Amino acid sequence: xxxxxxxxxxxxLSAMTQTAEQDQVTFPGAxxxxxxxxxxxxxxxxxxxxxxxxxxxxxxxAHGGFDFARTYDVFAPLxxxxxxxxxxxxxxxxxxxxxxxxxxxxxxVRDALAVxxxxxxxxxxxxxxxxxxxMLLQLCEIAPHRLWRFVNIDGMPSPMRHMEIMGHERTxxxxxxxxxxxxxxxxxxxxxxxPGTLDELAKRRGRMNPRLSxxxxxxxxxxxxxxxxxxxxxxxxxALRFGGxxxxxxxxxxxxxxxxxxxxxxxxxxxxxxxxxxxxPGQLEPFLPPDARVEYFEDAGHFVHIEKPRxxxxxxxxxxx
Amino acid sequence: MISLLSGRVTLAxxxxxxxxxxxRPLLHLHGLGLQSPASMPKELEAWTGPVYAIDFTGxxxxxIPRGGGYTPETLIGDVDAAIEHIGxxxxxxxxxxxxxxxxxxxGARADAVKGAILCDGPGIGGGGPVPGTPTVVRVDEHAPxxxxxxxxxxxxxxxxxxxxxxxxxxxxANANRNPFAIVARARPPWLEAVADExxxxxxxxxxxxxxxxxxxxxx
Numbered sequence: 339x340x341x342x343x344x345x346x347x348x349x350x351l352s353a354m355t356q357t358a359e360q361d362q363v364t365f366p367g368a369x370x371x372x373x374x375x376x377x378x379x380x381x382x383x384x385x386x387x388x389x390x391x392x393x394x395x396x397x398x399x400a401h402g403g404f405d406f407a408r409t410y411d412v413f414a415p416l417x418x419x420x421x422x423x424x425x426x427x428x429x430x431x432x433x434x435x436x437x438x439x440x441x442x443x444x445x446x447v448r449d450a451l452a453v454x455x456x457x458x459x460x461x462x463x464x465x466x467x468x469x470x471x472x473m474l475l476q477l478c479e480i481a482p483h484r485l486w487r488f489v490n491i492d493g494m495p496s497p498m499r500h501m502e503i504m505g506h507e508r509t510x511x512x513x514x515x516x517x518x519x520x521x522x523x524x525x526x527x528x529x530x531x532x533p534g535t536l537d538e539l540a541k542r543r544g545r546m547n548p549r550l551s552x553x554x555x556x557x558x559x560x561x562x563x564x565x566x567x568x569x570x571x572x573x574x575x576x577a578l579r580f581g582g583x584x585x586x587x588x589x590x591x592x593x594x595x596x597x598x599x600x601x602x603x604x605x606x607x608x609x610x611x612x613x614x615x616x617x618x619p620g621q622l623e624p625f626l627p628p629d630a631r632v633e634y635f636e637d638a639g640h641f642v643h644i645e646k647p648r649x650x651x652x653x654x655x656x657x658x659x
Numbered sequence: 660m661i662s663l664l665s666g667r668v669t670l671a672x673x674x675x676x677x678x679x680x681x682x683r684p685l686l687h688l689h690g691l692g693l694q695s696p697a698s699m700p701k702e703l704e705a706w707t708g709p710v711y712a713i714d715f716t717g718x719x720x721x722x723i724p725r726g727g728g729y730t731p732e733t734l735i736g737d738v739d740a741a742i743e744h745i746g747x748x749x750x751x752x753x754x755x756x757x758x759x760x761x762x763x764x765x766g767a768r769a770d771a772v773k774g775a776i777l778c779d780g781p782g783i784g785g786g787g788p789v790p791g792t793p794t795v796v797r798v799d800e801h802a803p804x805x806x807x808x809x810x811x812x813x814x815x816x817x818x819x820x821x822x823x824x825x826x827x828x829x830x831x832a833n834a835n836r837n838p839f840a841i842v843a844r845a846r847p848p849w850l851e852a853v854a855d856e857x858x859x860x861x862x863x864x865x866x867x868x869x870x871x872x873x874x875x876x877x878x
Binding site for chain 1: 664666667724726727728729733736740767792793794795796798800813818819820826830
């Protein structure tokens with residue numbers, strides 16, 4: 339059975355080796371996980387990070403695509419300090435989890451359930467951002483009895499994206515996407531992340547996260563990149579890339595929202611960003627179940643929990659109380 | 660056996676019949692859970708050119724990945740790796756799952772794939788045209804391999820919308836005349852839709868092999 343019967347190797351962070359440059363970079367409020375361990379899924383190891391009292395009630399925290407669990411180093415401790423055992427994990431190919439031979443949406447959802455299984459079989463509250471939010475939306479259908487509350491931070495399918503591209507235009511876009519994907523795939527075996535200084539990596543990430551401060555991005559480099567002899571490299575698998583093609587339709591995900599079986603809180607920053615879903619107030623509500631609500635932050639973007647960690651954490655803690 | 664790289668997977672390509680001067684190559688794509696034939700199949704003897712077969716990822720002598728993650732789209736990459744080795748003007752013959760992958764590849768690599776012969780076999784239906792109630796695939800990790808139990812589970816439930824299949828059929832038909840020979844008797848929704856497209860010809864295996872194996876000068 340996936341995720342079961344595998345001894346979890348627990349490592350204390352204090353035992354981990356840190357470089358001098360890592361030691362010098364701090365960020366106000368950022369706190370390393372209290373515990374880390376591995377979960378094995380069919381021979382692939384996923385890194386799990388936990389904040390808070392090990393005896394506390396578990397709360398599952400899922401990151402978005404091209405992120406990693408340590409992007410919660412400020413946000414997770416705010417939930418942990420309220421008594422929750424906050425459990426997050428690096429998706430396959432992300433953060434400290436192993437790079438896989440194959441990636442798929444269903445594999446990511448299976449990996450998530452393996453981390454749930456390794457944590458508890460009791461219903462748990464779930465807080466999930468972006469791609470993580472969409473993944474756990476699927477988990478609501480697969481294992482509704484495993485969730486107690488669901489907080490989705492800009493990870494619900496956007497009704498704007500619901501407008502499917504039709505006909506010749508779709509065929510043409512698919513042709514381009516396939517050509518790019520095949521070109522990329524032929525190079526995967528030789529791909530490595532481009533090395534750079536700590537500042538260069540922070541600037542590069544700033545292109546995807548334009549609203550986040552350089553100081554925060556510098557901190558992320560120290561927890562999301564590794565320091566090789568020729569410089570820092572992001573740990574994320576270079577085989578992963580944005581875009582792609584496949585049979586999935588946004589309308590299928592949108593149709594699942596009504597079936598969310600637990601109280602649902604949506605949180606959205608209204609400042610549009612490339613990484614965001616572009617949802618406007620009022621667009622999502624017609625698709626939500628009756629006991630769901632959405633809270634909007636006017637002056638924040640897709641990473642609202644990083645821009646306003648205290649406010650978002652308070653909103654969630656109130657929802658869970 | 661020839662070893663090729665398909666992403667991070669080492670793929671097994673088998674040469675069932677050696678190269679013949681000027682004759683077009685045929686590439687065999689097996690059904691779900693199977694592998695390349697051990698020797699030249701009798702029913703393909705009518706093909707005049709070289710004949711190859713691959714073991715898809717997780718099958719036969721190809722790598723078994725850790726933790727699954729299979730999609731038919733990934734298998735396009737397997738066929739693409741084989742085409743890079745064999746060269747262009749190739750005809751695909753796919754059975755079951757291999758027929759669906761042959762369709763996808765004929766559209767994705769219309770510049771290199773002359774056409775595809777779509778035959779019955781395991782895995783021809785996939786998970787149907789729309790998603791059913793989602794499940795998480797659990798497998799017996801102690802089951803003997805190959806085939807990879809994740810491949811068996813995941814590649815039998817992937818969604819195959821008819822209009823998605825038609826997109827690939829049209830990409831192939833834009834580049835090649837009558838690119839699809841439909842030999843299969845089974846008609847899952849994706850194949851039913853492709854059969855209605857211009858460029859799809861219902862036929863017998865013998866006729867399909869005869870038609871596709873003609874060299875360009877024969878037309």
